[in-house]
Amino acid sequence: MxxxxxxxxxxxxxxxxxxxxxxxxxxxxxxxxxxxxxxxxxxxxxxxxxxxxxxxxxxxxxxxxxxxxxxxxxxxxxxxxxxxxxxxxxxxxxxxxxxxxxxxxxxxxxxxxxxxxxxxxxxxxxxxxxxxxxxxxxxxxxxxxxxxxxxxxxxxxxxxxxxxxxxxxxxxxxxxxxxxxxxxxxxxxxxxxxxxTDKNFNPNETLKRSQIYIRDPFIYADESTKTYFMYSSANKSEHLPDAVNGVVVYRSKDLENWSKPRYIFKTPQNWWPSEKHGVWAPEVHFYKGKYYVFATFTHPDKSLTAKNPSAKTAMRGTAILVSDSLTGPFKPLSEIPQTPGDWMALDGTLFIEKGKPYMVFCHEWIQTIDGTMEMVALTEDLSKPKAKPRTLFKATNATWVKKLENVKAWNTDGYITDGPWFYRTKSGKLLMLWSSFGDKGYAVGVAESATGKLSGKWIQKERLFEKDGGHAMIFKTFEGQLILTLHQPNSGDIRARFFEITEENNSLKLGKMLEFK
CATH class of the missing domain: 2.60.120.260 (Galactose-binding domain-like)
Incomplete structure (x- = not known):
């Protein structure tokens, strides 16, 4: 029985x-x-x-x-x-x-x-x-x-x-x-x-894109080796059963068959963040002969002041790492983050304007209630800021953004700004992709600089992607096709999604999704 x-x-x-x-x-x-x-x-x-x-x-x-x-x-x-x-x-x-x-x-x-x-x-x-x-x-x-x-x-x-x-x-x-x-x-x-149906596929050596759990996927297309590098936080899985917090990279020739993850950075002890907390949204940029990782780190045991006194804050910021190689190892440029130490800041990205480096990042809604997009000038070696940050826009400047109500994990509510990424049109217009929550969940919005400069004024446009996916970036394949990548869904079985994207009339138009193979 x-x-x-x-x-x-x-x-x-x-x-x-x-x-x-x-x-x-x-x-x-x-x-x-x-x-x-x-x-x-x-x-x-x-x-x-x-x-x-x-x-x-x-x-x-x-x-x-x-x-x-x-x-x-x-x-x-x-x-x-x-x-x-x-x-x-x-x-x-x-x-x-x-x-x-x-x-x-x-x-x-x-x-x-x-x-x-x-x-x-x-x-x-x-x-x-x-x-x-x-x-x-x-x-x-x-x-x-x-x-x-x-x-x-x-x-x-x-x-x-x-x-x-x-x-x-x-x-x-x-x-x-x-x-x-x-x-x-x-x-x-x-x-x-x-x-x-792929006779040559071997899961001991190769992962299909559909097998890889990943948030905030970032692709670096290396023209010299005709190799795509996909950067991610180190998530514990069968592929990383003994994972420690840090950043890993996957490599591919065709965007579908990827090498198993390899560490390029492990969060060390006795640095300003906690090695026990995960790394968020790593991205890699080539600048003056070297490669730089911009990534978000956190120390959950160090609290900060917030607009809502009841909010559960934590020390969080973007730190910049450097290496001579796309596969590392990378090392921190500084003992402190490149964002303000008393801010909850995240999702920093590099922007070059007239040869000068800037970081654009988000001032987190947990601390401010109405999250903001910020810019700060960096020193030529990217090691530290040259001035105080300047606000580009607030989350509520976009009419599609919805308020998150009573988020228990942080004991507050607010409006989110996430994941800035830039695209310059053929005629010189400057567009920014960024993410927040709308009426259909996590989404990708578009903002346009009225002056074509980083300082703006920034005008909010319609969403580019609106249903349960976001933190987007754009890269070009070796065949010349523009591809937008984001993670979807925003929780649960999260994967990297690729979409063809084109420029039309100084704006971006989303095309077909590249199906998993």
């Missing part, structure tokens, strides 16, 4: 989950998101979480995986019992079924992320629509012991450790299909699977 209740519970809860949708020849699915488990008389898949004992959930996707239990054949010396702790016949034991909605037909190569500790827990079968085709039998892992490892190899008489490109499923029509996995060896630990 206990087993029956377990299966009933899982079938009810998983049916309520959203069916994964394949798009452009790629889909990734968590192992625990199955819709049905069958043939469990002798073995079944159990969900392992952080609350379970003696497990590998900490480095698994969403800190959860499945294990085929009980595990009675741990070493080669343990007795092999066909049909109990081993099954070379696909679809015979412990079958998991997943619904996947396919929009593409063709040959999909199957990758599975598994944790193998020995030689007797490293086999699995895959099938489709209750058909257990030869190309889905005997998935095999030999490399990557005692660590989560992606593999897509088939065990053969020629190679017991598996041959690549032999594990695949052929999808002959679009719509919903059942993707199924069955036990080959008990004790198998199963984290997630990928189906891809």
């Amino acid at each position: 206990k087993n029956l209740l377990f299966l009933l519970f899982w079938s009810v809860t998983t049916l309520a989950q959203q069916i994964p949708i394949e798009a452009n020849g790629f889909v990734e699915v968590e192992a625990e998101d199955y819709i049905e488990q069958s043939k469990t008389e002798k073995r079944r898949w159990e969900k392992i979480t952080l609350q379970s004992s003696n497990n590998h959930a900490l480095s698994a996707g969403k800190n959860t995986y499945l294990e085929c239990l009980p595990d009675t054949r741990v070493t080669h010396d343990d007795k092999l019992i066909n049909g109990e702790n081993f099954s070379n016949k696909a679809g015979e034991m412990a079958v998991l079924s997943y619904k996947v909605n396919f929009t593409t037909t063709g040959r999909f190569y199957v990758w599975v992320r598994a944790y193998s500790t020995g030689s007797e827990d490293n086999g699995l079968h895959v099938g489709i629509d209750n058909q257990w085709v030869e190309s889905g039998q005997r998935m095999q892992w030999c490399e990557g012991k005692n660590v989560w490892t992606w593999a897509s190899k088939q065990r053969t008489e020629k190679n017991h450790c598996g041959e690549p490109f032999k594990i695949y499923l052929d999808i002959d029509k679009t719509g919903e299909h059942l993707i199924q996995f069955s036990m080959r060896e008990d004790g198998f630990e199963f984290d997630k699977f990928i189906l891809t």
Whole structure:
């Protein structure tokens, strides 16, 4: 009865989950998101979480995986019992079924992320629509012991450790299909699977853009190497299981296939911010032969005064880092932020006007209630400000901006200014993209300088993007196409979104979104 209740519970809860949708020849699915488990008389898949004992959930996707239990054949010396702790016949034991909605037909190569500790827990079968085709039998892992490892190899008489490109499923029509996995060896630990039409894709070396959780994505297109560099805060994930706070970079040749993250900066101890707080909105600029990171740092234990005395403030500012290379390492230019020390300031960006450097940044709404956009002149080496900041505009200057009411985390309400980014039109008009909240959520607004100069006056225009996405920037591909990137949604499963963008009549027009591949 206990087993029956377990299966009933899982079938009810998983049916309520959203069916994964394949798009452009790629889909990734968590192992625990199955819709049905069958043939469990002798073995079944159990969900392992952080609350379970003696497990590998900490480095698994969403800190959860499945294990085929009980595990009675741990070493080669343990007795092999066909049909109990081993099954070379696909679809015979412990079958998991997943619904996947396919929009593409063709040959999909199957990758599975598994944790193998020995030689007797490293086999699995895959099938489709209750058909257990030869190309889905005997998935095999030999490399990557005692660590989560992606593999897509088939065990053969020629190679017991598996041959690549032999594990695949052929999808002959679009719509919903059942993707199924069955036990080959008990004790198998199963984290997630990928189906891809890209024969050369290898998730051990490459990440799809759809796999990367990222806020405030920043792209630097390096013409000399024809490489795109995407900068991000260091977020703890399966790709950075032991993440510390800092800045990482991903590299790509095509904007869709990215290298795994590499640190360019780790927040040190005994600097002005806390190394225990995350870094926000890093961006990289080339200036006078060197590369500079502008990023937001915080010390949550150091409070500041605010217009609302009840507001929960924290020391926050933009600091500038320097390196000779796009991949670092970067080091701080100063022991203090380049924004005022008694301001909650964030999202600094570099602007050059007539050869002189300026930083444009936001004075945060938590401290001011009505957030502002500020400019400050920097010294030639960018190490410190030359004068006091000057206000360019307030959040409420834009009629589309809505007030955030009673934000519990900060014990105040207010109007947000975020993420300034500049674009100069062909005729010389100066536009600023920036973000706040409107009637449809986080959004990207446009402001225009009436004089074409940084000092303005700034005139607020209509929103460029209005539904649950923002902190935008613009770059040009190596083929000459302007691309706007932002993060969307603003909470939850956040990804970098790319849109074609064009200049028309001295304004920017958003084009089609580049779909995940």
